[in-house]
Amino acid sequence: MATKNVAIIGSGNWGSAIARIVGRTTKANPDKYGERVNMWVFEETVNGRKLSEIINTDHENVKYLPGKKLPENVFAVTDVVETCKDADILIFVIPHQFVTRVSKQLVGKIKPDAIGLSLIKGLSCVPSDGIKLVSDEIKEILKIDVSVLMGANIAPEVANDNYCEATIGTKDKQKNGALLKTLFHTDFFRINVVADTEAVELCGALKNVVACAAGFSDGLGYGDNTKAAIIRLGMMEIVRFVTQFYPGAQLSTFFESCGLADLVTTCYGGRNRRVCEAYVKSDKPLAVLEKEMLNGQSAQGPLTADEVFELLRKTNSLEKYPLFVAVKRICKGELKAKDLIDCLRTHPEYT
Amino acid sequence: MATKNVAIIGSGNWGSAIARIVGRTTKANPDKYGERVNMWVFEETVNGRKLSEIINTDHENVKYLPGKKLPENVFAVTDVVETCKDADILIFVIPHQFVTRVSKQLVGKIKPDAIGLSLIKGLSCVPSDGIKLVSDEIKEILKIDVSVLMGANIAPEVANDNYCEATIGTKDKQKNGALLKTLFHTDFFRINVVADTEAVELCGALKNVVACAAGFSDGLGYGDNTKAAIIRLGMMEIVRFVTQFYPGAQLSTFFESCGLADLVTTCYGGRNRRVCEAYVKSDKPLAVLEKEMLNGQSAQGPLTADEVFELLRKTNSLEKYPLFVAVKRICKGELKAKDLIDCLRTHPEYT
Numbered sequence: 001m002a003t004k005n006v007a008i009i010g011s012g013n014w015g016s017a018i019a020r021i022v023g024r025t026t027k028a029n030p031d032k033y034g035e036r037v038n039m040w041v042f043e044e045t046v047n048g049r050k051l052s053e054i055i056n057t058d059h060e061n062v063k064y065l066p067g068k069k070l071p072e073n074v075f076a077v078t079d080v081v082e083t084c085k086d087a088d089i090l091i092f093v094i095p096h097q098f099v100t101r102v103s104k105q106l107v108g109k110i111k112p113d114a115i116g117l118s119l120i121k122g123l124s125c126v127p128s129d130g131i132k133l134v135s136d137e138i139k140e141i142l143k144i145d146v147s148v149l150m151g152a153n154i155a156p157e158v159a160n161d162n163y164c165e166a167t168i169g170t171k172d173k174q175k176n177g178a179l180l181k182t183l184f185h186t187d188f189f190r191i192n193v194v195a196d197t198e199a200v201e202l203c204g205a206l207k208n209v210v211a212c213a214a215g216f217s218d219g220l221g222y223g224d225n226t227k228a229a230i231i232r233l234g235m236m237e238i239v240r241f242v243t244q245f246y247p248g249a250q251l252s253t254f255f256e257s258c259g260l261a262d263l264v265t266t267c268y269g270g271r272n273r274r275v276c277e278a279y280v281k282s283d284k285p286l287a288v289l290e291k292e293m294l295n296g297q298s299a300q301g302p303l304t305a306d307e308v309f310e311l312l313r314k315t316n317s318l319e320k321y322p323l324f325v326a327v328k329r330i331c332k333g334e335l336k337a338k339d340l341i342d343c344l345r346t347h348p349e350y351t
Numbered sequence: 352m353a354t355k356n357v358a359i360i361g362s363g364n365w366g367s368a369i370a371r372i373v374g375r376t377t378k379a380n381p382d383k384y385g386e387r388v389n390m391w392v393f394e395e396t397v398n399g400r401k402l403s404e405i406i407n408t409d410h411e412n413v414k415y416l417p418g419k420k421l422p423e424n425v426f427a428v429t430d431v432v433e434t435c436k437d438a439d440i441l442i443f444v445i446p447h448q449f450v451t452r453v454s455k456q457l458v459g460k461i462k463p464d465a466i467g468l469s470l471i472k473g474l475s476c477v478p479s480d481g482i483k484l485v486s487d488e489i490k491e492i493l494k495i496d497v498s499v500l501m502g503a504n505i506a507p508e509v510a511n512d513n514y515c516e517a518t519i520g521t522k523d524k525q526k527n528g529a530l531l532k533t534l535f536h537t538d539f540f541r542i543n544v545v546a547d548t549e550a551v552e553l554c555g556a557l558k559n560v561v562a563c564a565a566g567f568s569d570g571l572g573y574g575d576n577t578k579a580a581i582i583r584l585g586m587m588e589i590v591r592f593v594t595q596f597y598p599g600a601q602l603s604t605f606f607e608s609c610g611l612a613d614l615v616t617t618c619y620g621g622r623n624r625r626v627c628e629a630y631v632k633s634d635k636p637l638a639v640l641e642k643e644m645l646n647g648q649s650a651q652g653p654l655t656a657d658e659v660f661e662l663l664r665k666t667n668s669l670e671k672y673p674l675f676v677a678v679k680r681i682c683k684g685e686l687k688a689k690d691l692i693d694c695l696r697t698h699p700e701y702t
Binding site: 152153154157158160162163164165187190191192222223224225226227228229231232235236239251252254255256257260261262264265268269341344345347349350351 | 503504505508509511513514515516538541542543573574575576577578579580582583586587590602603605606607608611612613615616619620692695696698700701702
């Protein structure tokens with residue numbers, strides 16, 4: 001079998017952390033992968049030098065992952081087409097609002113049998129009647145198979161080689177699953193592969209909505225019992241949502257790192273939780289708090305809640321998702337945070 | 352249908368918190384329950400007065416739940432036979448080391464068609480070849496049906512009417528399930544009933560073992576990713592254990608409050624986590640730390656790990672439960688806490 005070339009589309013905090021892993025595994029498996037890993041870098045100037053040049057000379061992304069060396073077989077490339085043209089495996093790890101634009105740039109410029117892997121948590125920003133998975137967005141534009149990798153993976157901890165797990169969801173477990181697992185599975189980053197691609201991806205997007213509810217609970221000073229109930233009911237709404245809109249997933253998939261583990265981490269740490277706690281305590285609008293607290297990043301929970309709400313409204317499903325709906329309404333100021341519990345009390349989970 | 356009399360065996364922190372709920376629900380449902388709720392109190396002297404007298408006069412358990420009123424239909428009774436003799440529903444909420452002794456005192460002294468409900472987390476202290484569920488211990492001694500109630504229920508928060516959930520496991524969902532649900536389901540304490548009694552009970556016992564591992568991780572300064580991986584692998588060992596030794600449980604039961612929610616709460620708060628974190632940081636023996644930190648209470652995780660280990664050893668199953676086994680060995684000083692991750696790296700969950 002010919003070796004596979006790998007390209008990483010994105011070089012932020014998470015992309016750089018992943019480049020550390022992929023650079024090592026490609027080098028360690030010369031029978032499977034081409035050694036050179038191209039990483040697309042959106043060019044900018046840092047301390048008077050070009051970021052791409054810094055990465056290729058000093059092997060460090062000083063802006064987004066300072067203090068951590070990148071393997072020397074990872075090369076910063078500033079042109080996304082150039083980055084990807086010889087790649088057999090395209091790893092997407094850019095903010096989800098750039099997915100459409102970047103994918104369109106690649107149309108006709110990549111290998112026809114390349115496969116994609118999305119590490120992007122969130123839903124695609126497509127003005128539409130419902131929601132769209134980021135992986136589907138890429139798939140539709142590039143006509144390639146797209147798998148996903150999700151899990152409880154805080155980037156600085158991954159970069160620090162702390163032990164953690166992740167889940168790969170791929171329709172082709174046998175072939176692509178094996179190929180992708182070897183690309184990520186290391187002593188400190190343990191991979192499980194499942195076939196429920198959509199479930200894996202939706203867990204990664206919907207957990208942020210649950211984290212908002214956890215943040216409200218923290219802001220209101222409720223205790224551990226209440227937070228545990230919120231996390232649990234949130235998990236059940238995630239399961240219900242996947243079952244309703246993307247049927248066929250195994251319940252066991254929600255016990256993978258992408259499900260249970262990522263949800264818990266996000267509801268205890270995580271920026272959505274933090275911003276929503278502050279929202280309750282400060283009375284400032286969410287947008288202001290995001291600006292003040294997140295250093296240019298956005299909280300995806302409120303956005304996702306909004307998109308999910310639209311789909312639920314159009315499918316007459318609102319009453320089956322009291323937590324998702326309450327988060328949307330609280331974020332929009334249509335409901336007070338203290339009304340959250342009243343929304344949960346008659347949850348359809350209590351049968 | 353004749354009304355059912357309720358007795359509570361135990362009056363510690365958790366027993367008293369539960370008495371607040373049961374006192375209210377029995378009063379609110381006079382068609383279902385006798386109004387008078389007997390609560391067995393182990394007599395002691397507090398500020399020169401008998402505790403039972405204080406409870407019956409001031410309606411407050413000043414020793415174990417100070418500052419919270421008990422409903423006036425809850426009566427402290429110091430003789431356990433007297434407490435239970437007219438009861439149709441016996442709620443067991445005593446430390447698990449007293450279960451055998453107390454149950455034996457009741458033999459032949461209770462209504463033959465009474466039903467039991469155990470709120471006791473942990474395994475029964477029976478010198479035996481394996482483990483024994485507390486509910487089975489009661490069942491065998493008293494020859495009555497015994498259900499269980501477990502969940503993410505930190506007693507002071509329940510006493511404070513913070514919103515929370517619990518799971519009742521009962522073989523007879525139709526009849527006993529309905530009867531017990533009404534006895535506990537309030538606006539702030541939401542009950543789900545499932546048929547997987549053993550799974551519900553084992554979740555309540557085994558989570559403490561997982562919490563020890565979470566404590567080690569915290570003590571070692573590992574981050575959120577690692578802790579999430581530990582919680583997840585712990586959950587999978589709980590599922591595996593139940594499946595191996597008490598087969599037949601639904602996977603969905605582990606998503607109830609007794610499963611996911613209680614595990615998460617215990618691994619973030621909880622005394623097992625706390626003591627095990629200190630064990631890593633201080634180098635003092637666990638027994639010393641328990642004495643110093645737990646105010647007379649014991650950490651059940653190390654005990655349970657020990658009992659579980661024996662069963663796994665005898666059934667040649669050790670290699671299927673690397674987390675449970677590591678916790679036992681670290682608690683016993685046979686392994687260093689920092690070796691925990693090495694034990695998890697080749698976990699059978701990574702297929």
